Amino acid sequence: MRASMAQREGDYAAAILAARQVTDMAPGRLDAWYLWGTVAMHAQTFNEAEQVLGHGAGLCPPRTPAQGRFLVQRARALVTLGRGREASEAVTAALLCGLKDGVSLHILGTTLSQAHLTEKALPLLKRATNSDRAVADYWYSLGGVQQFTGDMAQAEASYEEAIRVGQHMGAHVGLARLKKWTREDNHIDRLKALKPADSNDMARVGYALFKEYDDIGDLGAAWAALQTGADAAKTTFPWKAADEAATVEALIRHYPLSRLTDKPASRRPRRIFIVGLPRSGTTLVERILASHTDVEALGELQVFGLGVKHLSGDSSRNLIDAAMVMASGGIDPVRLADYYDREVAYLEMGKGHTIDKLPHNHDYVGLIRRAFPDALVIHVRRDPMDSLFGAYKLLFAHAHRWSYSFQDLAVHYGHYRTLMDHWQAFGVIDVKLETLIQCPEFEIRRLLKACDLPFEDACLSPHEAQGAVATASSAQVRKPINREGVGAWRRYEEQLSPLRDRLEKSGLI
Numbered sequence: 001m002r003a004s005m006a007q008r009e010g011d012y013a014a015a016i017l018a019a020r021q022v023t024d025m026a027p028g029r030l031d032a033w034y035l036w037g038t039v040a041m042h043a044q045t046f047n048e049a050e051q052v053l054g055h056g057a058g059l060c061p062p063r064t065p066a067q068g069r070f071l072v073q074r075a076r077a078l079v080t081l082g083r084g085r086e087a088s089e090a091v092t093a094a095l096l097c098g099l100k101d102g103v104s105l106h107i108l109g110t111t112l113s114q115a116h117l118t119e120k121a122l123p124l125l126k127r128a129t130n131s132d133r134a135v136a137d138y139w140y141s142l143g144g145v146q147q148f149t150g151d152m153a154q155a156e157a158s159y160e161e162a163i164r165v166g167q168h169m170g171a172h173v174g175l176a177r178l179k180k181w182t183r184e185d186n187h188i189d190r191l192k193a194l195k196p197a198d199s200n201d202m203a204r205v206g207y208a209l210f211k212e213y214d215d216i217g218d219l220g221a222a223w224a225a226l227q228t229g230a231d232a233a234k235t236t237f238p239w240k241a242a243d244e245a246a247t248v249e250a251l252i253r254h255y256p257l258s259r260l261t262d263k264p265a266s267r268r269p270r271r272i273f274i275v276g277l278p279r280s281g282t283t284l285v286e287r288i289l290a291s292h293t294d295v296e297a298l299g300e301l302q303v304f305g306l307g308v309k310h311l312s313g314d315s316s317r318n319l320i321d322a323a324m325v326m327a328s329g330g331i332d333p334v335r336l337a338d339y340y341d342r343e344v345a346y347l348e349m350g351k352g353h354t355i356d357k358l359p360h361n362h363d364y365v366g367l368i369r370r371a372f373p374d375a376l377v378i379h380v381r382r383d384p385m386d387s388l389f390g391a392y393k394l395l396f397a398h399a400h401r402w403s404y405s406f407q408d409l410a411v412h413y414g415h416y417r418t419l420m421d422h423w424q425a426f427g428v429i430d431v432k433l434e435t436l437i438q439c440p441e442f443e444i445r446r447l448l449k450a451c452d453l454p455f456e457d458a459c460l461s462p463h464e465a466q467g468a469v470a471t472a473s474s475a476q477v478r479k480p481i482n483r484e485g486v487g488a489w490r491r492y493e494e495q496l497s498p499l500r501d502r503l504e505k506s507g508l509i
Helices: 002-008 012-025 030-042 046-059 065-080 084-095 102-114 118-131 136-148 152-166 169-178 188-192 199-216 219-236 241-254 282-290 303-312 322-328 333-347 359-371 384-392 406-426 433-438 440-450 488-505
Strands: 270-276 295-299 353-356 376-381 429-432
Touching (some): 012 030, 030 046, 030 065, 065 084, 065 102, 102 118, 102 136, 136 152, 188 199, 199 219, 241 359, 241 406, 270 359, 282 295, 282 376, 282 433, 282 440, 295 333, 303 333, 303 359, 333 353, 333 359, 384 406, 384 488, 429 433, 429 440, 433 440
Parallel strands (some): 270 353, 270 376, 295 353
16 A cells, blocks of 8 residues: 555655545545554644544444544544543543553553543553553653652652663653662662663763762762753754744734733633743642642643644644744634633633643733633742753753753743743732742742632642642652752852853843
8 A cells, every 4th residue: 555655664745645545535444544644643743633533433333442543543642732631532432442452551541641630541551561561661651650649669660660671761861850869879870881872862861860960969970961961952952042032022012911801701710820931930839829729730731822823723833933923813812711711621620720830831921811811820930040950950852942051041041031021011920939938928828819819728838739740840849848959050050150151141140
């Protein structure tokens, strides 16, 4: 079949065209629909993929393994599009088809995890590992969910198994981040013996070595490992400062304060968006508010940004750019609010306030306040050197491509400050992490008052809040509020002086 041959050769366009021609001539050919849908996934045309796979599923006899194969892949496409509600429904339907193979169970489990349903993901990932205990990816995914739910001992065992059966590079990084290692208990020799196959693996090894050398206080070796990792990551995940500058300029131009409505909305639940730089303390603020009886945390959701992109009609692969911002100006804010409400409803438990804690939602403050005029937007600030060093020392892969060099860190910080200065007039609530740590009760009372929430004692003990923490802060926020991490950049003050000089020359500190 020409479509299969084109797929093997990596010619996705030709494979899709051939598969479409087959379905035109023989609409009941399930193999052609499946090939079309999965190739569209590889080509990252996810809207096309989920529609094709959904159609193919509808052609199958209900609740059969054949239908399940389509639903598994459609669930992947849906969660990638940020449509977690539909993805979770596709997972449920797929499970009714009697699928028991490890590949399907793993995909369904990771889909639920990405849809912020970690408790439901856990048993599926355990079943995947039981189906084939020699697949490293299964153990790695299981370890990640166990870490997010706070089961650190089991996460460690799963990461170790992923390394044992397949030398999983991601598991080395996950293990390094899991806790603070000691001179007597670490993996440094094992990490040094690894032979990275490409720049992505080199980045993973470098960041894992940095974390463990830093834990044991060998700062010279730690810094050398971090430089190796950051250089490799920058090669793997390039970033264009000019594109971000154009996006920020477009946001400021197309979303002036005058575009806000004077009439507050009466939607419930009331939406809380926590924004800021990564590693700025957003997770701590989320846990403080989630300790309140009338507030629930939904996680770091991509829904709002993906909703803006979808409703704008923009077809580029970039989540946000200047062209998309221009196109978003025609979005009906009521439609955007309806889209968001619909897509997050499956996560809600009926409380009066919900938290969406995706730090880079700071791009969308103007759109957020148009869609939800009574939304609470909380901006968490931290000393820039701590925030930027916090980002620099973590491997985010493609999520924060600006975090792998001093020049990019400084330029991005300037863009972020320019945009947040513009949004300040939109009723943003500022929280400074250092003040929160120094005067927790005063600041927590001030924050609750700004959110129109009555004070509750539980908010003073955010480390006792229930729920998964799917961020790099998962270990730290399970402790009482403390000064751990404040001024951490000074451990590498000499090495970081070029970054500080850039920020000073730009007037940013």
